[in-house]
Amino acid sequence: MKSSIIKITVIFLGLFFLYFPILVLIFYSFNENKRVMVWKGFSIRWYAELFKNEQIIEAFIISMKIAALSATLATILGVMIGYSLVRIRKIPFKSFYIFLSSTPLVLPELILGLSMLLFFISLNNIIGFPSSRGQLTIFISHVTFCIAFVAIIIQARLTDFNKNIEEAAMDLGYNYTKVLYKITLPIILPSIIAGWLLAFTISLDDLVVASFTTGPGANTLPIVVFSKVRLGLSPEVNALSAILMFALIIIGLFYFYFNKKFKH
């Protein structure tokens, strides 16, 4: 009895700690006052202002575009890595392969961002491309560090996977390619979707790497938000936060729905 009280208290306090700031943010987004901290009454004024703010809308579209494209390419490459690591025995310099596919998970974003920027500058000096940084360079950088997250999900899923089904299909005359497209990929499809959702969210949320690799005409949403709140508070950002948090939490729920690994 005593231990169950402790248990409920711990869980309650933990959840309170995790959700309290989010609720505060949503609460203040309905404040009529331009001065964020002084409550003046309930209003959806800042939501209306938000949709009139061209800078934020434009940044939102750029971010969505980059996130969708980089998540897609990162998912394709990440699935290839996950598949190779679990199913293909002969990988030249396998330790190096593992190093490349897992280090971006732990490397501080700042170092990654700096390395990408210096790389693009050097590349431009040698071959004249990319002549300026912008959406393309952010896209390339995001793909590079999202691959690792997808790969780890796919790798975990394939390790659990019952190989007998694949072998049975082979015995029945399917060739390698057909087994992959007709058997393996459809079965792990939920994990692939989960990987895409994770990559999409990571790209959408990234500030540091995007700050390094951005250029004219490529201000992503986090860059705009950061420039607005670095030194103070902004009622429009409050409204944006409430919407974004809601949207991202929905994406998160889909992720859990698709990522079967989580349910065991």
Place this chain on the structure above:
Amino acid sequence: MNNKLFEKYFVFSPYFWLVLFFFIPLAIIFKISISVSEWGMPPYQDIFLFDNGLKINTTFENYVYIFSDYYYIRSFVNSLILALISTLFCLIIGFPLAFYISTSNIRLRNILLVLVVIPFWSSFLLRVYAWKIILQNNGILNLILLNLGITSEPLQLLYNQYAVIMGIVYTYLPLMILPLYGYLNKFDLNLIDVSKDLGLNRFKTFFKVILPLSVPGIVAGSLLVFIPVVGEFIIPEMLGGSDRLYYGKILWEEFFVNRNWPGASALAFTGIIILVLPIVIFQMLYSRWSQRNEI
């Protein structure tokens, strides 16, 4: 497509991408970190010079410059301490949560786990921003403290190292809970009952049974928190003050403000060596070891 070609295609497409866009950029950081700096654009000399044959033009001056300056060492130490403290707090808060979640019944367990991780999905930047609102002088926390009579005037809660720790523990907590849960979930709960039956009390059960079995989870969670926090830039920038400088800020300023590319590269490469290399080596040894044991 035959099998061989198909395998090559699968292995080498991502291989090619990662060598080009991940490994070469890291190599470039190293290259620039050993280049001689100069005024100009780019602000460093090439490491290969071709006058009267090939001459190699490298220097370790940038590293000497960093390691002999108290300013850089100090901020690196500050970051390591910050990461250590934050990791400890995440562990202290995360462990009981992970433990109680893993001992719940299966339906509740899944719901709780999703509830714990969902905030992690909402924007990182905005979650840090939320703390900026809470810790304002006329923010909600000061309001509560004033009303409870704990303080008579608003406390300066924002723009200091404690606010930074607060923000970090809040944003990184799910990264600690997940691996902890992963390991706690695996072990047989009957062990706890057995140890109680054998006469061990609560504390002994915890220190002799539960804790040793969750060491891998603690290590994994701590690394996931510790390493990125050392390089953290956004949280100190949003919640911190000028009382402490951290590695991330120094690196940022060395590059963007001082325009010292070789210096910034040397800082970054030092970061890689100190933070990432030990883990990579550990991981490779571990994967080789687990492979060998499988065969």
